[in-house]
Amino acid sequence: MKRAALLIVNCLLFAGAAHAETVATPIPIGIALAQTSNVALLGEEEVVGAKIAEKYFNAQGGVNGTQVKLVFQDTGGDEAGAINAFSNLINRDKVVGIVGPTLSQQAFSADPVANRLKVPVIGPSNTAKGIPQIGEYVGRVSAPVAIVAPYAVKEALAENPRIKTVAVLYAQNDAFNTSESKTFQETVVQRGLKIATVQKFMTTDTDFTTQVTAVLAANVDLAIISGLSADGGNLVKQLRQLGYKGAIIGGNGLNTANIFPVCGKYCEGILIAQAYSPGGDPKNAINNALIKEYRATYKKDPPQFTAQTFAAVQVMVEALKKVEAVTKSKIGKLDLGKAREELNKAIRTGSYLTPLGKINLNQGGEIHQETFYVARIKMDANGKTGKYIYVK
Amino acid sequence: MGHFLDNNGFLLVTLVQQALLAMSLYFPLAAGQLSLASPGFYALGGYIAAIVGTLDYFAPWRASLGWLVFPLEWLLAAAASALLALLVGIPALRLRGIYLALATIAFVEILRVLSLNLEITGGAIGIFGVPQLFESRWGYIAVFGPLLVCTLVFGHRLERSRVGRAFRAIREDELAADAMGINTTRYKVLAFVIGAVLAGVVGAMSAPFLNTWNARQGTFDASIAYLAYVLIGGSRSIWGPLFGGMLLAALPEVLRPLKDSRLIINGLVLVFASIYLPQGISGTLARFSPGKRKGALPAGEPQEDA
Numbered sequence: 071m072k073r074a075a076l077l078i079v080n081c082l083l084f085a086g087a088a089h090a091e092t093v094a095t096p097i098p099i100g101i102a103l104a105q106t107s108n109v110a111l112l113g114e115e116e117v118v119g120a121k122i123a124e125k126y127f128n129a130q131g132g133v134n135g136t137q138v139k140l141v142f143q144d145t146g147g148d149e150a151g152a153i154n155a156f157s158n159l160i161n162r163d164k165v166v167g168i169v170g171p172t173l174s175q176q177a178f179s180a181d182p183v184a185n186r187l188k189v190p191v192i193g194p195s196n197t198a199k200g201i202p203q204i205g206e207y208v209g210r211v212s213a214p215v216a217i218v219a220p221y222a223v224k225e226a227l228a229e230n231p232r233i234k235t236v237a238v239l240y241a242q243n244d245a246f247n248t249s250e251s252k253t254f255q256e257t258v259v260q261r262g263l264k265i266a267t268v269q270k271f272m273t274t275d276t277d278f279t280t281q282v283t284a285v286l287a288a289n290v291d292l293a294i295i296s297g298l299s300a301d302g303g304n305l306v307k308q309l310r311q312l313g314y315k316g317a318i319i320g321g322n323g324l325n326t327a328n329i330f331p332v333c334g335k336y337c338e339g340i341l342i343a344q345a346y347s348p349g350g351d352p353k354n355a356i357n358n359a360l361i362k363e364y365r366a367t368y369k370k371d372p373p374q375f376t377a378q379t380f381a382a383v384q385v386m387v388e389a390l391k392k393v394e395a396v397t398k399s400k401i402g403k404l405d406l407g408k409a410r411e412e413l414n415k416a417i418r419t420g421s422y423l424t425p426l427g428k429i430n431l432n433q434g435g436e437i438h439q440e441t442f443y444v445a446r447i448k449m450d451a452n453g454k455t456g457k458y459i460y461v462k
Numbered sequence: 463m464g465h466f467l468d469n470n471g472f473l474l475v476t477l478v479q480q481a482l483l484a485m486s487l488y489f490p491l492a493a494g495q496l497s498l499a500s501p502g503f504y505a506l507g508g509y510i511a512a513i514v515g516t517l518d519y520f521a522p523w524r525a526s527l528g529w530l531v532f533p534l535e536w537l538l539a540a541a542a543s544a545l546l547a548l549l550v551g552i553p554a555l556r557l558r559g560i561y562l563a564l565a566t567i568a569f570v571e572i573l574r575v576l577s578l579n580l581e582i583t584g585g586a587i588g589i590f591g592v593p594q595l596f597e598s599r600w601g602y603i604a605v606f607g608p609l610l611v612c613t614l615v616f617g618h619r620l621e622r623s624r625v626g627r628a629f630r631a632i633r634e635d636e637l638a639a640d641a642m643g644i645n646t647t648r649y650k651v652l653a654f655v656i657g658a659v660l661a662g663v664v665g666a667m668s669a670p671f672l673n674t675w676n677a678r679q680g681t682f683d684a685s686i687a688y689l690a691y692v693l694i695g696g697s698r699s700i701w702g703p704l705f706g707g708m709l710l711a712a713l714p715e716v717l718r719p720l721k722d723s724r725l726i727i728n729g730l731v732l733v734f735a736s737i738y739l740p741q742g743i744s745g746t747l748a749r750f751s752p753g754k755r756k757g758a759l760p761a762g763e764p765q766e767d768a
Contacts, residue, residue, distance in 0.1 A: 106725055143718070149672050149679075153472050153599065154715055161469040178590035178674035183472075186597060198587050242578050243677065248586040 093166055093409045095402040096137035099386050100159030102170030102180070103194075103379075107147030111299070111328070112375055113172045116194055117142065119372070119379030120169065122363045127383070133390040133401060140383070145171045149179035156180040160189050166390070166401070166409050167191065167417075169382040174198035174245045181208045188407065190414035192386065194379040197322070198245050202435035207414050209435030211381045211426070213345045215250040215322065218442050220257040222319045222343035225444040225462055226292060227261060230317060233291040235266040239281055239305065240296035241323075242270040247296035250321045254294045266290050271305065273298050278305045282312050296321035303332025310336040317341065325445075326373040327456075335453035339446060342458065346374040346426050347443035349460040356384075357425035371458070372425075381424035385431070389416035471600025473715050478606040479668060480711035484691035484703030485613055486661035491697045492626070493653035494633030496559060498685035499550070499566035500661040502573045505680025506546065507539035507665025512589040512675040513582060514538065524593070532595050532605075535666045543662025544655050551654040555647065558636075570680055577677045588676020592669050602671045609667070610704075613660060617700030629653055694735045696742020705743045 101120045104113030124140045132138050141163045143155035152171045159165045160183075167190040171180055177196040184191045185205030193201055193210035201210055227233060236258050240251035251268075258265055266288035269281040282305075285293055293309060293316060295302050302324045309318070310333075320329075320342045330337055344350075348361055348371035360380055364372040372380075390401055393412045401409055421430035427441045445458035467474075483500060490497040514520045514535050524531050554565045577583040584590075596602055620626040628649045631639035640646050669675045687710070695706020713731060717724035739746045 105722070142721075144721070144724075146714070149674065149676075150472075150476055151714075153672070154476075154718075157469060157472050157599070158718065161465070175588060175674065175676050175678060178588070178676075179672050182591075182673045183599065200587075200590060204591070243574075243586055245585075245587040245676070 091164070091406050093401050093404055093406050094164060096139040097133060097390060097401050098139050098141050098163055098165045099383065100156075100163060100165035100168040100170070101140050101142045101383075102145050102152065102155040102159060102168055103142070104147050104151075104172040104176075105142070105144040107151075109147035109172050112195065113145075115326070115373050115375040116172060116379040118364070118368075119194070119360075119376035120383050122360060122376070123380040123383035123387075126359060126363065126380075127387045133387060134394050136400065136402060138387055138390070141165055145176060145180070147173070149176055152176035152180035153183055156183050160184060160187055164406060165189070166406070167386050167413050169194055169379065169386065171196070174201060177201055177208075178204070181205070184208070188414075189410050190417055192382040192417065194382040195375050198249055206435070209417055209431045209437070211385060211424070211429060211431075211437050212378050213437055213439045213442070215246065216253045217439075218322055218343045218345050219250055219253040220343075221442050221444050221462070222341050223254065223257045223261060223294070226317050226319055226341055230291070233263065233317065235264045235288065235290045235292075237267045237269065237285040237288055237290040237293045238265055238296075239269040239271065239285070239293065240321075241273045241298060241301055243272045243274075244298065244323070247273075247298070247321060247323055250323075251294075251296040254296065254319075254321070258294070263292075271297070271301060273301045275301055276304055278308045279312075281305065282308050282314070285309065286312060286314060291316045292319065293317070294319045294321070296323060298323045299326050299328040300332055303329035303337070306340060307333040307336045319343070320447075322374070325458075326375070327370050328373075330447075330449070330456045331454060335449050337447045337456055338449045341461075342445050342447065344374060344443040344445055344458070345439065346377040347445055347458065347460050348372060348377075349445075349458070350441065350443045351427060354423070354425065354427065356423060360425045370455075377425040381422070381426050381429065384424050385417055385422050385429075386413075388422055389413055392416035392419065467600045468598070471598060471603075473712070475599060475602045475606055475671065477708040477711050478603065478610050479664060479671070480691065481704045481707035482606065482610055482613060482664045483661060483688050484695065484707030485617065485700065486657040486664065487688045487692050488617070488697065488700065488703040489657040489660070490650075490653045491692060492620075492633060493629040493650050494636065495555065495650055495653060496563045497566045497654060497657065498563050498682075498689060499547075499569050499654075500657060500688050501680035501682075501684040502566075502570040503543045503547065503658040503661035504665040504668070504684070505570075505573055505577065505675075505677070506543060507536075507662035507667075508669040508672075508675040508679055509577060509583055509589070509665075510539045510542055510662075511535040511666035511669035512592050515593045515670065516589055516591060517582070529595065532670070536663050539662040539666035540659045543658045547655040547658030548651065551651045551658075552647075555650045555654060567682060567685060570682060570685055574677050574680055577680075584676065586677060588674055588678075589669075590674040592673055592675060594673075595670050599671065602667070605667050606664075606671075609663065614700060614704065621700065625649065625652065690732065692742075694732065694739070694742055696739075696744030696746070696748075698741065699744050699748070701747075702742050702744035709743070 103116045145152040145155040174196045181204045185207045241247040318340045320340045393416045429439045444462045448459045449456040486500045628644045691706040692703045696702030
């Protein structure tokens with residue numbers, strides 16, 4: 071019974087793989103991000119980055135004169151949705167490569183599907199350990215948390231060397247924040263500081279009385295929070311309201327202007343480790359172009375996810391140019407399978423000057439980013455809007 | 463044909479998988495017990511498969527058993543689910559209606575928080591790189607398909623058996639059933655265990671199918687989704703959850719070309735279905751074909767279990 075079923079399945083598979091086709095023009099690049107569900111808060115920031123990148127690079131002439139076309143498929147917030155979006159992009163939309171998905175957990179589910187079909191994937195916001203190791207067709211432009219987090223601790227200590235005891239708080243139901251917090255804790259111990267308390271919460275929580283009380287009881291000099299905008303912002307607010315006076319470091323999840331309305335004036339002074347800073351390098355032309363375009367619509371600076379997705383699309387476009395140079399053929403003339411294979415090789419060669427600064431992807435698909443940033447939140451007098459002031 | 467399957471294979475298998483999960487809710491409901499514990503057992507089964515599939519400790523098993531390790535995972539998941547369902551079911555099934563529902567929600571939450579905090583379940587990131595039974599997603603129909611057929615046959619036979627009649631008697635009036643000499647506790651626990659075993663096995667099959675397993679698989683949201691499957695499909699026959707699960711799982715994907723408005727349409731379908739099909743799809747179908755459903759209760763019976 072089972073063998074017969076297997077046989078049928080195999081026949082069907084070979085029937086599907088038998089015919090070849092060329093890449094469509096304009097060149098389709100797949101974007102599989104969370105446009106619905108509760109993950110859409112992050113996904114929408116990424117969608118904006120992709121759209122700005124499409125407009126920007128097509129205005130620059132696309133891939134040596136051929137325009138690119140981004141094909142969007144919503145992944146929703148779950149694993150099955152990510153696989154569905156990937157399948158649609160690969161088989162129906164015939165994309166050369168995919169930028170996505172939003173969450174690391176979704177990447178663990180959907181990336182193997184693309185990898186088996188030999189379609190290059192670039193993760194714009196997958197920071198968990200093990201993502202590039204999924205396969206040779208999987209890469210990312212989001213620096214793993216282990217690299218970004220320690221910078222903020224270093225900065226906090228530089229500003230106040232008397233810091234001795236630390237409270238660590240993190241959202242235990244979020245993969246990114248859990249692994250980021252682990253890195254924070256290791257960094258704190260390495261620096262000879264004492265972890266007085268470790269508190270866990272959920273990204274869906276709104277009341278943090280328990281955690282705040284524990285932090286206050288431990289009488290710490292520094293609180294390190296790994297959470298997302300809504301929960302992290304509320305936690306900061308309640309810490310301050312209940313009388314916490316020490317320094318606060320926010321993880322990468324707080325690196326978004328979305329937290330300003332949540333913690334309001336209490337956001338003031340939070341130190342944040344960033345993989346992207348709008349003000350990081352004023353001479354970075356492509357970053358300035360991104361900021362200008364983003365400000366024109368949204369009247370604020372682009373968040374990190376927007377910049378990272380922009381960078382992911384940029385890597386795709388520039389790698390496609392390299393493919394044309396290597397194969398001495400227009401992408402539109404190449405067989406789709408061959409184009410995907412060549413694109414994957416090209417993604418991993420050379421470096422890219424992106425809004426994140428200079429980056430490159432090694433053979434394993436892991437990003438190497440030259441600069442990281444630490445910023446301090448400065449709230450405006452109205453207590454509703456604010457800025458990230460770049461400190462390092 | 464092969465092309466169509468490349469495109470939609472994953473979705474088709476997902477439909478079968480979701481229908482099976484809906485059925486896991488149907489069995490307790492057939493005995494009048496509104497249990498939302500299915501996602502908990504689903505998560506448990508998935509973790510068992512993922513752990514046996516990836517942990518170094520089980521490497522000798524994988525090496526010596528080959529692909530037979532997969533059926534072993536299903537058996538382990540079934541056994542573990544049955545055991546846990548007995549432990550949870552015996553005290554929990556003293557509760558009725560909404561209280562039982564609340565207790566089972568709490569059970570799902572406890573399992574979720576446990577899996578977030580245990581080392582072996584990989585915390586929030588979960589377990590990834592789960593070994594594959596088939597190269598293509600479509601291949602998984604070879605495991606989910608037979609399970610669906612078996613469950614349908616089982617459910618169909620059950621309706622006409624002594625046990626099935628006992629379930630129905632309890633559903634309609636527990637006190638009367640008790641007075642007639644039916645051991646209500648025993649049958650309620652049995653219905654709960656059947657549902658749990660089914661959910662556990664589906665979970666164990668799903669871990670390779672989804673490539674990864676994490677705490678996001680067994681959540682309160684999933685409980686509500688499965689309940690919606692059964693309510694929209696109809697809770698009075700085994701076909702109800704089959705229709706409901708397939709329809710509701712397919713809808714967002716079939717509506718994919720509508721982009722942003724697809725969830726609005728999806729929601730509208732749910733609202734209209736619950737207003738105009740109070741007996742669910744299968745209940746409405748049964749009403750239009752009288753005589754076909756012997757032994758079933760007349761349509762229009764108030765559904766206190768809903």
